[in-house]
Amino acid sequence: MKYNSTRGKVAPIGFIDMFLMGLGEDGGLIVPETIPSVTDDQLKAWSKLSYQDLMLEIFSLFTNGEIPERDLRQLIQDSYAGFTSPAVLPLTTLNDSLHVLELFHGPTFAFKDVALQFMGNLYAYVAKKQNKVVNILGATSGDTGASAISSVRGKEGIQICILHPNGKVSLVQELQMTTVHDDNVLNLSVNGNFDDCQQIIKELFEDIPFKTKYHLRAINSINFVRILAQSVYYFYAYLQLPEKAKASGVNFSIPTGNFGNIFSGYLAKKMGLPIKQLVLATNENNILERFVREGVYKPEGFRSTHSPSMDIQIASNFERYLYYFMGEDAAAVTSRMEKFKSEGQLTFASEEVARIQQDLTAYSVGNAECLETIRTYQDRYGYLLDPHSACGIAAYEGAGNKNDGVFVSLATAHPAKFDEAIRLLGIEQKFPERIQELFDKPKHQVVVDNSKTEVVAQLESFYRVNK
Template identity: 65%
Template sequence: MDYISTRGNIAPVGFVDAVLMGLADDGGLLVPKHIPQLSEAELDAWRGLSYPELALELFSRFVDGEIPRGDLKRLVDDSYGTFRDEAVTPVRRIHDRLHVLELFHGPTFAFKDIALQFLGNLYGYISKKNGSTIHILGATSGDTGASAIEGVRGKEGIRICILHPHGKVSRVQELQMTTVDDANVLNLAVDGNFDDCQRIIKELFADVAFKQRYHLRAINSINIARILAQTVYYFYAYFRLAEQGVRENVNFSVPTGNFGDIFAGYLAKRMGLPIGKLMLATNENNILERFVTEGVYQPGEFRGTHSPSMDIQVASNFERYLYYLNGENPGTVSALMDAFKRDGRIAVEGDALRRVQADFAAYGVGNDECLREIKVCYDEYGYLLDPHTACGVAAANRLTADGEVTVALSTAHPAKFDEAIRLVDIAQTAPAQIAALSDKPQFQTRVAGTNEAVAEQLERFF
């Protein structure tokens, strides 16, 4: 399987080189040259597979023999053997029209573990196989950092540096990252917001000489392996509903800020998974909702919300969707991204906007509505949502039509966001692993929100 850039200015690369490249060297994002197509017979044959078995089949389509199947199976088994629930991503019924896909049973209680346990093991495999040094650089709005660190901490041949916006993640998210005292881990608390952290990462990766000098590798969802790993649970959830006789009009509601999680659903649908609507749930940082409803992609005023992992204005995976929206034409994508860099705005209209609205429905959830959804779901159904999942459930309630069933993706355990849960007078008991964090010392370095300040820390660390 070859991978190409959305901007078209690199030669095709294989799966391993795509993983190592992260951000394409021309500044674009890597996508598979061809999306594998799955027949109805293949989907039926996969319906009874366990989560690891399903992951192996899907990964095999994208790895295409570049990693021997036995080695790939070990990577998959090692990655998902760390999860607390045997199903890995169990599906819970809330009521007739709503199910919740629990993605928080990994080591850090967040959906990012699904991809980052695999990517961490994959990086370890590549490092050992090639005798290479891997220096991982990533940014987090909260959950990616802890999941990435957990995926690679202590691994020989790998060092990791994670940027997070100082004071703009939940207390548990901060502690999960910064209480790790391993020599191969560096946490940088950046003055600014997540978009600042993400911009620094992308600009440092775009400096190809700097990237190559320090062997920089990506852990954020700019890395195509992250997206591929996240397609698996869309298939898994669909198969669980099919076992209950629900095989038509199955929607997915996805809390999203960076567009990676919902793009994985878009990719699964293009592969042949017969799902209905992809509902894009945002919070008050609703640039993606405005794009779907109005055709305008333009950052607005940054807002801090009860769902901080979605407090994002510039979605790093949006360019992948633009590539497919524009007929897989890299010249058009390059022109759009140049215009966005120059004008801070992308607009589509007419047939293009109608295609967007055929691909996605969207709903932005206000802060008060998010809290209200947590309270109502708990009082009426006895199920406790974290504030990000609450946005997904609110969108599902708003956008699910009669005769449809929606699966809302539950992206984090509610104990990670107790600040929000307490606002609606709900008491919860944190899992022991989370409760123990407050007694541990923290290890982080505060830096200015500039490329130069971060680069200086990287030069010392790497």
């Protein structure tokens, strides 16, 4: 298994080099040269595996043996030892046709822990093996930053800097990042939105001399290892369902902002997991819904919503989907992405829209509908959703073809992380102890303008002090 770029100008590289590169040095995203196929017999053989053992099987299809099996198994075991559920990701049945896969039982109560706890351990493993310092740099709309910091805080050979949009994440998300006072952690609070943070990060990774000088590594979903780690839970959810449910077809409803979570499901489907519908759930920042429904990919006015982790206009993983949609034609992808950069939008022909809609269904959830979904499911099932998970449920209700088999909706965060929205409904919840204790801790962050120059100055100071 080798890896190349969606833009075709990265020489084929191995698993570890792919992991370390993060963003392709040609500005594209790294993808496998071929996607392994999983047979029905393999799925049957995996049906009784624990989450950890299933992840070992799937990752072994991609790692080329570059990580000895014993080491890979230990990395996986260590990554999920801190999850509060014995199942790691429990599947909750709400009715005969709807199941909820709870992805929030990790240290920061968000689905990002599923991939980032592993990635943090893998970075530490590689840093030790190669005797290198790893400088992780990322942008977050809330959950990625908290999870990434949790995964590497205090670890030898690793430093991490996370950019988050000032005042545009939930209070708990902010506290989970900024109450960490380890010397290897820098929080930059940017006066802008998530897309501004993400653009600075992308420009820094595209600056090859700067990236090389400071050994920059990616933790965002631009890193294919994160996509691969998230693909595992689609297999796991499918395998937990009763045989009768699987026989009638399995669909997924997926809250997504950066296209990473749903692309992980798309990857699982391309590997052979028998998924019928992939329902893409967005909030009022609905560029992805308009892409699926109308064939127009165009950022429009940013809106703050009750689901801030999805308050994203430019989805970094869109290019990976475009690569496969374009028949793995790197030149065609490059042409379209250059057009998007120059014109600010992409328009797809009617026959292309028809093909997109064979892959994806999309639904945009407004603020009022999001809150109403939370209230309805609390009243109907006694099940409290966070606003992002509620978008997934609302999309299942509004766009899912319920005659097409059972649905698994992804619950991406614990409701305690977004109590501001929950309290609007008059619902009181008890915070987990690890969240409650955050409110008494001092914050450590640096507020900066939306300026690449200012961010670079902070980074160079951070690296100099910790050299």
